[in-house]
Amino acid sequence: MNEPVLLRAQLRDVTFGANVKVVEPVNLYGCTLSDDSFVGPFTEIQQNVLIGKRTRIQSHSFICEGVTIGDDCFIGHGVMFINDLFKEGRPAGDRAKWKTTHIENHVSIGSNATILPVFICEGTVIGAGAVVTRDLTKKGIYAGNPARLVRIL
Amino acid sequence: MNEPVLLRAQLRDVTFGANVKVVEPVNLYGCTLSDDSFVGPFTEIQQNVLIGKRTRIQSHSFICEGVTIGDDCFIGHGVMFINDLFKEGRPAGDRAKWKTTHIENHVSIGSNATILPVFICEGTVIGAGAVVTRDLTKKGIYAGNPARLVRIL
Amino acid sequence: MNEPVLLRAQLRDVTFGANVKVVEPVNLYGCTLSDDSFVGPFTEIQQNVLIGKRTRIQSHSFICEGVTIGDDCFIGHGVMFINDLFKEGRPAGDRAKWKTTHIENHVSIGSNATILPVFICEGTVIGAGAVVTRDLTKKGIYAGNPARLVRIL
Numbered sequence: 001m002n003e004p005v006l007l008r009a010q011l012r013d014v015t016f017g018a019n020v021k022v023v024e025p026v027n028l029y030g031c032t033l034s035d036d037s038f039v040g041p042f043t044e045i046q047q048n049v050l051i052g053k054r055t056r057i058q059s060h061s062f063i064c065e066g067v068t069i070g071d072d073c074f075i076g077h078g079v080m081f082i083n084d085l086f087k088e089g090r091p092a093g094d095r096a097k098w099k100t101t102h103i104e105n106h107v108s109i110g111s112n113a114t115i116l117p118v119f120i121c122e123g124t125v126i127g128a129g130a131v132v133t134r135d136l137t138k139k140g141i142y143a144g145n146p147a148r149l150v151r152i153l
Numbered sequence: 154m155n156e157p158v159l160l161r162a163q164l165r166d167v168t169f170g171a172n173v174k175v176v177e178p179v180n181l182y183g184c185t186l187s188d189d190s191f192v193g194p195f196t197e198i199q200q201n202v203l204i205g206k207r208t209r210i211q212s213h214s215f216i217c218e219g220v221t222i223g224d225d226c227f228i229g230h231g232v233m234f235i236n237d238l239f240k241e242g243r244p245a246g247d248r249a250k251w252k253t254t255h256i257e258n259h260v261s262i263g264s265n266a267t268i269l270p271v272f273i274c275e276g277t278v279i280g281a282g283a284v285v286t287r288d289l290t291k292k293g294i295y296a297g298n299p300a301r302l303v304r305i306l
Numbered sequence: 307m308n309e310p311v312l313l314r315a316q317l318r319d320v321t322f323g324a325n326v327k328v329v330e331p332v333n334l335y336g337c338t339l340s341d342d343s344f345v346g347p348f349t350e351i352q353q354n355v356l357i358g359k360r361t362r363i364q365s366h367s368f369i370c371e372g373v374t375i376g377d378d379c380f381i382g383h384g385v386m387f388i389n390d391l392f393k394e395g396r397p398a399g400d401r402a403k404w405k406t407t408h409i410e411n412h413v414s415i416g417s418n419a420t421i422l423p424v425f426i427c428e429g430t431v432i433g434a435g436a437v438v439t440r441d442l443t444k445k446g447i448y449a450g451n452p453a454r455l456v457r458i459l
Contacts, residue, residue, distance in 0.1 A: 002323060003322065005325070008331075016157045020155065020158065022158070022159055024161050027346075040197070041162040042213075060366060062384060062417065074239075074244045078215060080383050090431070125239045125242055128267045129233075129298055131434065174313065176315055178315060195315070211368075261392045264368065264420060282437035297451060
């Protein structure tokens with residue numbers, strides 16, 4: 001009979017701004033949560049992620065290494081970020097091949113959205129359940145799989 | 154060095170019918186779970202949600218304020234409900250602008266589905282991974298993003 | 307005032323290979339995790355599931371009864387497997403009507419993907435947010451809802 005190595009979701013090496021709220025259980029490590037940000041339960045945020053001021057990360061979301069999110073953003077429930085495109089038909093293995101994502105200020109991302117490694121410009125809205133596969137450089141509402149422009153804002 | 158405010162997922166102000174089963178950890182507050190209902194682990198259910206009799210809420214689902222779900226429904230794993238359409242390009246802020254969702258009896262919603270604020274009529278089936286963006290008033294099977302009628306039941 | 311029956315996500319009747327890592331909280335029961343496999347936090351794996359050697363199950367995923375996953379696979383974050391097609395317009399009730407899923411070796415499944423009961427052949431890649439509704443017998447990259455072949459590998 002083998003025994004597994006049991007680890008535990010935790011807060012580890014997290015840099016907190018002022019007045020940050022976190023609802024445990026969460027698995028947060030090596031990330032920075034800026035002033036007045038909020039992180040809901042059942043979330044995971046990996047190392048080298050930056051969450052801006054007053055930004056809310058709702059329950060069930062996963063934010064991978066290489067993501068920066070601006071100020072006053074809203075990340076809905078069950079939103080998943082991706083940094084590895086499986087370019088060679090499998091996980092990259094080498095972290096140097098992971099891609100980055102940059103979300104500007106005042107971006108709102110609907111629940112169950114999936115965000116490939118992209119740039120999303122200020123003030124953009126991503127519909128619930130959308131899959132964002134390309135850079136979004138025009139402020140607007142995007143929805144669908146793959147996400148397409150629904151309306152300019 | 155700032156310290157965060159640490160809260161904890163919990164059961165708070167929940168009204169339970171008879172013989173309700175809940176698998177913790179969950180974050181349930183201000184909601185009503187009717188007789189013989191079930192709530193799986195890693196779920197969040199917000200205030201003023203009503204879950205009907207014998208209805209099952211499976212793991213990883215999120216049910217927001219303003220949702221009522223009838224009797225004998227099945228809500229799959231990772232199903233996310235939405236109450237804020239970001240109409241003005243951002244979260245509404247004012248809770249009076251949130252929309253409601255009503256799910257009638259005997260509705261089955263597949264895993265990873267996303268449910269915008271809509272009405273879903275009795276006996277309807279939502280396919281796994283569907284994104285429901287409109288009222289569904291005809292009993293049937295709906296799938297896709299956005300969800301479309303696949304077959305009348 | 308009724309009191310609910312409170313259960314707790316746990317490890318129960320799990321068969322572990324050598325050097326398995328699990329990040330709690332998780333809800334794993336009656337499944338087999340082979341040598342050097344990994345299971346992230348906020349996951350649920352049901353009975354009679356087999357996870358192959360060196361396979362990684364990332365956070366927030368749900369793997370239902372009837373799924374077998376080969377060696378060296380990568381199951382992303384928030385991936386949901388399905389075993390019940392609601393063929394008669396509701397959950398099957400009878401477990402004998404549940405369908406099985408078989409994932410061969412070296413398969414990579416992107417985050418937020420949804421996997422209906424299917425066969426996926428060796429070396430295949432499923433894009434993030436995809437909904438896989440049919441057997442995939444040709445090694446390639448598949449994406450979209452429903453998932454379609456993007457490129458042969």
